[in-house]
Amino acid sequence: MTIQFFQGPTLSLERAKRIAPTDYSKAYDWFMKHAGEIGPRPYGTNAPKDVGITLCAQRGIHKPKGQFRYALSITSTANPFYSTDRIHRLDDDTWVVSYSEQRQNDGSNDTNTIYNEALHNCLHDGLPVGIFIKQNYGSFRCLGLAFVEHYDNEARAFLLHGPVTTETGKALSPIVSESINRPTIEHVLIAYNGSVNGVLADEIDRALTTGQLNDDKGDLIPLVRAARQRQYRDALFETYQSRCAITGCCEGNALQAGRIVSYLGAASNRPSNGLCLRADIRQLFDRHLLSINPEHLTVRVSLPLMQSEYRNLNGRSLLLPADKKKLPSYSRLAAHYAEFQERDGTP
Structure with a gap:
């Protein structure tokens, strides 16, 4: 499975407003102000007069007319071929939405490439989008702003995480705003087989400590991610005493650090979002072929x-x-289990 992640050093509304077209700034403010409201969408006669740009389209991904590269909003109307659309509430007061690629009106596998590319550009450059979820005829809930943080090639779906607000600090994405424990320089060097010189190791160490990386250090992103993954693996193995949480297997060479709900950044790397799993079990868990009933903490195996x-x-x-x-x-187990049930078609 190929998953595309946001490629920049950090996500923040401040940074997004510097990159986005000027008209997007007022639109971002509108989405934050109206987050949680239910009613007609700001379209046609209901469009606000003081924003200066259209906020949504009749359906799907909205890319304003003109030379704009980025999507500004998405609308989920719960059409049958958008069956993966859902809202998951997380235990840190944030939410995620899975959104299928925009397809042609007939529900075929043909996609509207120009609109999907606009959402991919948001993912690549770290720009948020507004989200509308249909409630009933003519009524939509405005969820607010969310960052596009994943794209799954196999499912052909984007994962968005919000809310983005002005109160959440400089790094406004809840996924990347949480700081992580400072590793030693030696730990970072070991992770890269001694191939990182002292200057680069200092920069990586600073990035791991602050959660931020200078824009001119983008080539270090893979190293920082690998160091974070190494930290996460060691911590999770210690939490589960190097034992598979499902099978009980204790052979270290067969174990992997899995995530219940897979996200980008430091907030992913905490034990509450992880399970130590045997490699084959992790693959099945990641593909939602087995899951954990959150009420009873028991394993559910799919029908196949x-x-x-x-x-x-x-x-x-x-x-x-x-x-x-x-x-x-x-809540993360519940999110995983809900998707398992939907895919498996069982209660």
């Missing part, structure tokens, strides 16, 4: 897998960390 040896895992209790402060997040 019930014809295989993995059926023996169905109903098994999840092996939990000894430290209760590092228990897996209920």
Whole structure:
């Protein structure tokens, strides 16, 4: 599975407003001001007169007319071929929305490339979009602003995370705003087999400490990500005592650090969003072929897998960390389980 991530050093509304066309700034403010409201969308006769740009289209991804590269909003109307559209509330008072590529009106697999490219540009350059979710005929909920932070080639779907507000600090994305523990320089050097010189190691260490990286240091992004992943793996193995949380396997070479809901940035790298899993189990979990019932903390195996040896895992209790402060997040398990149920077609 190929997943595309935001490529910049950090996400923030301040940075987005510097990059986006001038007219987008007032539009961003409108979405933040009206977040949570239900009613007609700001379209046609309902469009505000003081924004200076159209805020949405009749359906799908909205890219204002002209030479604009970026999408400004998306509208989910719950058409059958948008079956992956959903809102998941997370335990940090944020939410995520999965949004399928915009397709032709007939529901075929043909996509409206120009609009999908506009949303890809938001992902690549770190610009947010406004989100409207249809409630009933003529009524929509404005969720507010969200950053486009993932694109999944296999599912052909974007993942958006919000809300983006002026009160959330300089790094406004909740995903990247949380700082992470400072690693030692030696740890960073070990992670790269000694191939990073002292100056670069200092820069990586600073980025890991502050959660920010200077714009001219973009070539270090892969190194910073790898260092974060190394930290996360070590912490999760310690939390689960190097044991698969589903099978109990203790062979370190077979274990991987998995995420319940996979996001970009430091807020992903906490034990509550992780499970230590055997490699094959992690692949099945990532593909939602098995999941965890959040109410009972038991394993659910999909219908296709019930014809295989993995059926023996169905109903098994999840092996939990000894430290209760590092228990897996209920809401993240619930988000994963909801998608499992939808894909599996079972209650």
